Every structure is written in structure tokens, then in C-alpha cells.
Amino acid sequence: MADIGHAKINLALHVRARGGDGYHAIETIFAFARDGDGLAVAPADDLSLAIDGPYAALLAAEPVETNLVMRAARALRGAFGVSAGAAIRLDKRLPVASGIGGGSADAAAALRALARLWALPADDARIMAIAAELGADVPACVASRTAWADGRGDRLVAMAGAEALAGMPLLLVNPGVACPTGPVFRGWDGVDRGPLERGDPLRAALAGLNDLEAPARALVPEIGEAIGLIAGMPGVVLARMSGSGATCFALFAEAADRDAAAGRLMAARPGWWCLATALI
Numbered sequence: 281m282a283d284i285g286h287a288k289i290n291l292a293l294h295v296r297a298r299g300g301d302g303y304h305a306i307e308t309i310f311a312f313a314r315d316g317d318g319l320a321v322a323p324a325d326d327l328s329l330a331i332d333g334p335y336a337a338l339l340a341a342e343p344v345e346t347n348l349v350m351r352a353a354r355a356l357r358g359a360f361g362v363s364a365g366a367a368i369r370l371d372k373r374l375p376v377a378s379g380i381g382g383g384s385a386d387a388a389a390a391l392r393a394l395a396r397l398w399a400l401p402a403d404d405a406r407i408m409a410i411a412a413e414l415g416a417d418v419p420a421c422v423a424s425r426t427a428w429a430d431g432r433g434d435r436l437v438a439m440a441g442a443e444a445l446a447g448m449p450l451l452l453v454n455p456g457v458a459c460p461t462g463p464v465f466r467g468w469d470g471v472d473r474g475p476l477e478r479g480d481p482l483r484a485a486l487a488g489l490n491d492l493e494a495p496a497r498a499l500v501p502e503i504g505e506a507i508g509l510i511a512g513m514p515g516v517v518l519a520r521m522s523g524s525g526a527t528c529f530a531l532f533a534e535a536a537d538r539d540a541a542a543g544r545l546m547a548a549r550p551g552w553w554c555l556a557t558a559l560i
């Protein structure tokens with residue numbers, strides 16, 4: 281049984297306030313890419329996780345038990361009293377700690393795939409409760425649908441018109457430089473730019489911005505370079521950073537323009553990670 285940990289994109293992200301708990305209150309518009317990490321589950325007596333793929337080496341230093349996939353599996357077993365195990369394989373294709381929620385997407389894919397394997401009710405509220413405990417972005421990743429969110433990004437509101445975005449050509453670009461989330465939030469200028477619209481998602485995204493982009497660009501100048509490059513490509517509708525970076529994205533009206541932009545980008549920056557995909 282296979283699933284995909286769809287790459288998460290923050291089409292816009294407004295930081296509204298610093299919370300007393302060390303976290304910031306945000307509003308964001310989540311969208312998801314068709315592609316991402318691969319996750320497969322097979323029946324087994326025990327729980328196990330094997331990781332391969334282009335970015336597996338980055339996770340090799342961390343104990344497998346702390347991987348969000350294993351944490352999701354153990355939490356699901358505990359909540360539903362499942363005694364069966366599962367042999368889980370993760371094909372790690374998304375860059376790690378890069379603002380596109382790879383770990384959250386993997387945890388969400390594990391919850392979906394294991395719920396099917398163990399014949400658990402997919403719409404049971406306990407699954408979303410586990411997701412929220414695993415991370416702020418995980419409930420959005422379980423749904424993997426364009427949505428508005430506030431709180432820490434864990435309170436989701438469906439957006440009318442989200443279906444119209446499905447299939448929209450998308451290019452993801454990562455300059456390969458680490459951009460740590462904590463320091464990026466600490467670099468926020470403290471200016472509340474108001475709420476994000478909740479109507480049409482593309483209109484709302486274009487009317488908003490990513491408040492974390494400026495502090496991330498200050499920490500990692502390659503982010504500004506990436507946005508400058510993709511924003512200058514023919515046919516771009518929106519070019520911006522996702523989450524706390526360093527991955528940047530561009531939306532296009534036409535797939536041919538996305539593909540031409542991917543080709544030009546890979547020629548200009550052969551060492552960067554680049555994925556031509558589409559919204560779901």
C-alpha cells in the first residue's frame with residue numbers, strides 16, 4: 281500500500297503576534313504539490329522503518345524511533361489499540377528542514393496509509409488529534425488540500441474555490457542552504473500586516489505575502505537570489521518563499537512556461553534542487 285507525503289507550500293503566511301509560549305500566532309494558506317516523499321506500508325508483526333532515496337542520508341544520523349513516521353505509527357497504534365505491526369518504507373525525495381514540511385507530510389502519509397492497512401476509520405477524530413500533537417503542519421498535511429489556517433497553522437478552514445487551483449503548474453526551488461525556523465521567526469519585524477483573505481485562494485495569496493521571507497533572506501542571501509531568478513521567468517503568476525524557507529516556489533498559468541523555467545534554472549544553478557510539479 282503506497283501513499284505520498286505531498287510537499288506543503290505556504291502560498292502566503294502572515295505572522296500576527298508573538299505568543300507567550302515562545303511561538304508566534306500565524307495565518308497561512310496551505311497548498312500541496314502532487315509530488316513528494318514516497319511512503320509504502322506492508323503487513324508485519326513488528327513496526328519498522330527503512331529510509332532510502334536522495335535525502336535519506338540527511339536523516340541517517342537521527343534514531344529511527346524519533347522519525348515523525350515512527351512517532352505517527354506508534355501514536356496511531358496506541359490510540360486505536362492496534363496490536364499488528366507494519367514494515368514501512370520511506371523514499372525521502374524532499375530536502376529536509378526546508379519549509380515544505382517533509383517530516384509533517386511523511387507523518388501524514390503514514391497516518392493515512394496505516395489507517396488503511398489496519399482498517400481504521402479514516403475520518404475518526406483521533407487521527408487529526410494525533411496529527412496535531414505531532415506538529416502544527418501535520419493536520420493540514422493529512423488533508424493535503426488547499427486551506428486557510430490560523431493558530432499555529434493547526435486550525436484549518438476550507439476555502440471555496442480551492443478546486444480551481446488543482447493542476448496549476450508549480451516549480452519548487454531550493455538553494456541547498458539550511459535556514460533554521462527559530463531564528464527566522466525571531467527575525468520577524470513585529471509588524472502585523474493584518475488578516476489573510478479567506479475567499480479565492482489565489483487572489484488571497486496574491487493579496488498577502490510571506491512575512492518570514494524578509495528575515496529568511498537576511499539570514500540566507502541565496503533565498504533572495506532564488507526568488508529573483510524565478511520571479512523573472514516568463515509566465516510566472518506568483519513567486520515567493522514557502523514557510524520559513526529556504527525552499528521557494530513559483531506558480532505558472534501554463535505547464536510549458538514552468539518546464540522552460542525549470543530548464544533555465546537547472547542550467548543556471550546546477551547544484552540547486554528543483555522540482556517541476558503541480559498543485560493538487
Ligand SMILES: C[C@@](CO)(OP(=O)(O)O)[C@H](O)COP(=O)(O)OP(=O)(O)OC[C@H]1O[C@@H](n2ccc(N)nc2=O)[C@H](O)[C@@H]1O
Nearest residue numbers: 302303304379380381415416432433461462465523524525
Ligand atoms: C513556518 C511553518 C509554516 O507552515 O513551516 P516550516 O517552515 O517549518 O515548514 C510552520 O509554522 C512551522 O511550525 P512548527 O513545525 O510548529 O515549527 P517548529 O519547527 O516546531 O519551530 C521551531 C521554532 O520556531 C519558532 N516558531 C515556530 C512556529 C511558530 N508558529 N512560531 C515560532 O516562533 C519557535 O522558536 C520554535 O521553537
Ligand SMILES: Nc1ncnc2c1ncn2[C@@H]1O[C@H](COP(=O)(O)OP(=O)(O)O)[C@@H](O)[C@H]1O
Nearest residue numbers: 347348349376377378379380381382383384386
Ligand atoms: N520523515 C522525516 N523527514 C524529514 N525530517 C524529519 C522526519 N522525521 C523527523 N524529522 C525531523 O524534522 C525536522 C524538520 O524537517 P522538515 O519537516 O523536513 O522541515 P520543515 O519543518 O522546515 O518543513 C528535520 O530536521 C528532522 O530532524
